[in-house]
Amino acid sequence: MDKILFYAVPAMGVVGLLYTFLKFNWVSKQDAGNDRMKEISTYIAEGAMAFLKAEWKILTYFVAIVALLLGVMAKSNPHSHWSISLAFVLGAVCSAVAGYIGMKVATKANVRTAQAARTSLSKALNVSFTGGAVMGLGVAGLAVLGLGGVYLILKQVFAPEAAANSAEMLQTIEVLTGFSLGAESIALFARVGGGIYTKAADVGADLVGKVEAGIPEDDPRNPATIADNVGDNVGDVAGMGADLFGSYVATVLATMVLGQETVSSDNFGGYAPILLPMLIAGVGILFSIVGTWFVRVSDAAGINTANVQKALNMGNWGSIILTAAACAGLVYYILPETMTLRGLEFTRDGVLGAIVVGLAVGTLMSIITEYYTAMGKRPVMSIIRQSSTGHATNVIGGLAVGMESTFLPILVLAGGIWGSYECAGLYGVAIAAAGMMATTAMQLAIDAFGPIADNAGGIAEMSELPKEVREKTDVLDAVGNTTAATGKGFAIxxxxxxxxxxxxxxxxxxxxxxxxxxxxxxxxSLFVGAMIPFIFSSLAIRAVGQAAMSMVEEVRRQFRSIPGIMEGTGKPEYDKCVAISTEASIKKMMLPGAIAIVSPLIIGFLLGAEALGGFLAGATVSGVLMGMFQNNAGGAWDNAKKSFEKGVEINGEMYYKKSEPHKASVTGDTVGDPFKDTSGPSMNILIKLMSIVSLVIAPTLAQLHGADVDKQIVEKRIEIKATDGDNSASMTVNGEAINVEGLIKELKNAGLTSDDNVSVEVKDGKIIINGQELSEDVAKQFSMYLDGKENVSVKVDLKKN
Structure with a gap:
């Protein structure tokens, strides 16, 4: 039965990909509109593919070099294998394909959404959301198929009949981390490079087009407007697709690593804690498909954001509730009543509780993020009011909102960490994250439909379609802005x-x-780690600023030198602006990416594993706070600007577009653009990528700095819960951690110890009870506690109270 369930994991990934293919074909068959619409759509698609090809060309060299280094490092590590290089390459390829799937469908769905909006809001939502669903289900299906398939192959090669806690399974999981490392590496470059591209074009288009020339957004007279729309695809679609692919894989892998350490007497050979996160990801795909069926809006409901948001919420909540119910069934079906991880016993009820905690944290984070970034709420209204006194006060107001917005989310996150740990220890923390990410396909579908709708509005504007078409796409775009902000809160x-x-x-x-x-x-190292997110953000924001300067100069040049451009008789040179964004993003993405990968290597190999642990702790706390601050500040600035489109009241007076407060809000939005779309979203990849790099090199560090580890001696009083009576014990540990309570429990179950006074010693890979060494045949049944622990010395003296 355990083999059937393991094969069910990639099978569910295949189901997701098949549904993706069907929906992609449906989108492709929709009407693409008139010749002008098709022409503009072609410009956008070609620009997007030009960026992807340039990015892939550079990253091919990076992947080859890192794969070679991983293979060399694995040769000197008995817990790894050279095939980690192949897993790394496959993870990188899958991440790139995830971005490509999103790019391909988005550049088809955008023009078809614009054409559908000529008919009704309902049809426009259907096309744009289906495009988003293709991306979401494609990414999730690829992740589950890739991770599940690679795991099955590695297990068959390294540990076909081995126990879950064996050294062979440890090697299997170690090689599997290469897949996650490849996925997260490409995700970081895709997110940073895409973010630089989209914001350089956006800032350039806004500063010259809106502020200086006074022309509307997406006006065909603006030379940067095609680059701006291409940017929506390379940053908010391809970048986000690779980002969430990496996040999905890393979350499942983290739980599998801890699951491998967990001692579990289940009906699946002890593999249940490893199997559970993969099955949760698989059923999440199935119920995300079901959730997409709930996203519908009636033509008679009216053209407003509330109806669209309600339809999306129906789909989101439907998939969450169904997935939560499925998680409960899985937990009670495959997990035993009790398990042990690093001496801490927990129950399957605790595991289910941790999953519920994870879902609650994700929901609360989305609600809080929506409050701080949504139109009409106090934070955004405060920025609007401060726009009335100038550009500087608008920026000050946005910074204050961003900083304030970290308060509640951090409390919720801290409560979630404490709650999930109390439920099921460290495994509970990991499974809580897996529970949150279970409906990634649905979350990504909701996030991706926004950029598609935004592109549709741009195509409608450039094609000079009737105003009611832009009105419908603007409604979809406004909802997309809110879902994008809440999605970023969920992701961090x-x-x-x-x-x-x-x-x-x-x-x-x-x-x-x-x-x-x-x-x-x-x-x-703690302080150095805390500094990394700041340096990373600085490089990303500076890259946007420098690229935007080049874009502004180019747009100004075209306005000056091309005759008739403002009258609409001269044609702008769109390709020049596309080339500027492409070149800048490819060049500037390398240094931030290199810092994320190289810094853990330097700290780990120079100072050892313990110092690297301090480095990771500092980077994680700093990165989470920085990500929340930048995402929420940028989102609030954006919606403060958009509020002027329908008019806002400040001190009893109404202000609209082109007013002085509106110009101040455009400045704030321009400052916030690289916050919310470049450096902010990159923080979640940064902290995970550094952790995965550290996990990959951990066995090597254990060998290189083993002498430092052996010197650590911990003496403590503990209560042994593995016996029935009231017992206490004094324990001295020299060397690596060992699951003492699990060993004592197994020895008692085998009749080798009792509740009376007894001394148990583990030394040089041998078990000694009351001075008598167990024979090799008897000791074999406790090999899961001894494999890889040859340098461990543990002595426990149990005393009957």
Missing amino acids: ASAALTALALFAAFVGVAGINGIDIYKAKVLA
């Missing part, structure tokens, strides 16, 4: 929980008992 919360789970896995694989903050090198 799941990233924080995933990074914490990866951190816990790193500590275990590196063989360190704990991280002593009083050590100078640990404390120093």
Whole structure:
């Protein structure tokens, strides 16, 4: 039965991909409109593909070099294998394909959404959301198929009949981390490169087009308008697709790593804790498909954002509720009543509780993020009021809102970490993140429909379609802005929980008992780690600023030198602006990406695993706060600007577009653009990528700095819960951590110890009870506690109270 369930995981990924293919064909068959609409759509598609090809060309060299280094490092590590290089390459390819799927469908759905909006809002929503669903289900299906398939192959090669806690399974999971490393590496470059592209074009188009020339957004007279629409695809679609593919894989992998350490007497050979996160991801795909069926809006409902938001909420909540019910069934079907991880016993009820905590945290984070970024709410209204006194006060107001917006989310996140840990220990923290990410396909569908609608509005404007068409696409775009902001809040919360789970896995694989903050090198590394997100953000924002300067100069040049451009008789040179964004984004994405990958390597190999643990702790806390601040500040600035389109009241007076407060809000929005679409969203990839890099090199660090680990001696009083009576024990541990309570329980179950006074010693890979060494045949049944623990010395003296 366990083999059937393992094969069910990639099978559910295949189902997701088949549904993706069917819906892609449906989108392709929709009416693409008149010749002018098709021409503009072709410009956008060609520009987007030109960026992807240029990006892939550079990243091919990066993937080849890293794969070679991984293979060399694996040769000197008995817990790894050279095939980690192949897993890395496959993860990178799948991540790139995930971005390509999103790009391809978005550039088909945008013009078809514009044409559908000529008929009704209902049809426009159907086309744009189906395009988003193709991307969401394609990404999730590819992730589940890739991770599940690679796991099955590796298990068959390295551990066909091995126990879940065996050294062979540890090697299997170690090689599997290469797949996640490849996925997250490409995701980081795609997100940063796409973010630089889209915001350089957006800022250039806004500053010259809206502020200086006074022409509307997406006006065909603006030379940067095609680059701006291409940017929506490369940043908000392809970049986001690769981003969430990497997040999805990392979350499941983190839980699998901790699941491999978990001692579980289940009906699946101890594999249930490893199998559970993959099955949750699989059923999440199936119920996300069902959720898409609920997204409908009536033609008679009226053209407003409330009806569209309600339809999306129906689909989202439908998939969440169905997935939560399925998770409960899976937990009670495959998990035993109790399990043990690193000496802490937890129950399957606790695991289910942790999943519920994860879903609650994700929901609350979305609600809080919506409050701080939605139109009509206090934070956005405060920025609008401060726009009346100038550009500077608008910027000050946005910064204040962004900083304030970290308060409630951090409390919710902290409560989620504490709650999930109380439910099921470190495994609970990881499974909470897996529960949050279960409906990634639906979340991504909702997020991706926004850029498609935005592009549709641009095509409608450039094609000079009737005003009612732009009115419908603007309604979809407004809802898309809100869902994008809430999606980013959701993503940073799941990233924080995933990074914490990866951190816990790193500590275990590196063989360190704990991280002593009083050590100078640990404390120093903590501060260095906290600095990394700031340097990363600085490089990303500076790249946007420099590229935007080049874009502004080019747009100004064309306005000056091309005759008749403002009258509509001269044709702008759109390709020049597309080339500027492409070149700048490819060049500027490399340094931030290199910092994320190289910095953990430097700290780890120079200072050791414990110092690297301090580095990761600092980077995670700093990165989460920075991500929340930038995402929410940028979202609030954006919707403050959009509020002027329908008019806002400030001190009893109405203000509209082109008013002075509106110009101030455009400045604020321009400042916030790189916050919310470049550096902010990159924070969740940054903290996970550094954790995965650390996890990959952890076994090597354990070998290189093993002497430092062996010197750690921990003496403590504990209560042994593995016996029935009231017992206490004194325990001295020298070396790596070992599951003492699990071993004592298994020895008692085998009749080798009792509740009376007894001494149990583990030394040099042998078990000694009351001075008598167990024979090799008897000791074999406890091999899961001894494999890879040859340098461990543990002595436990149990005393009957």
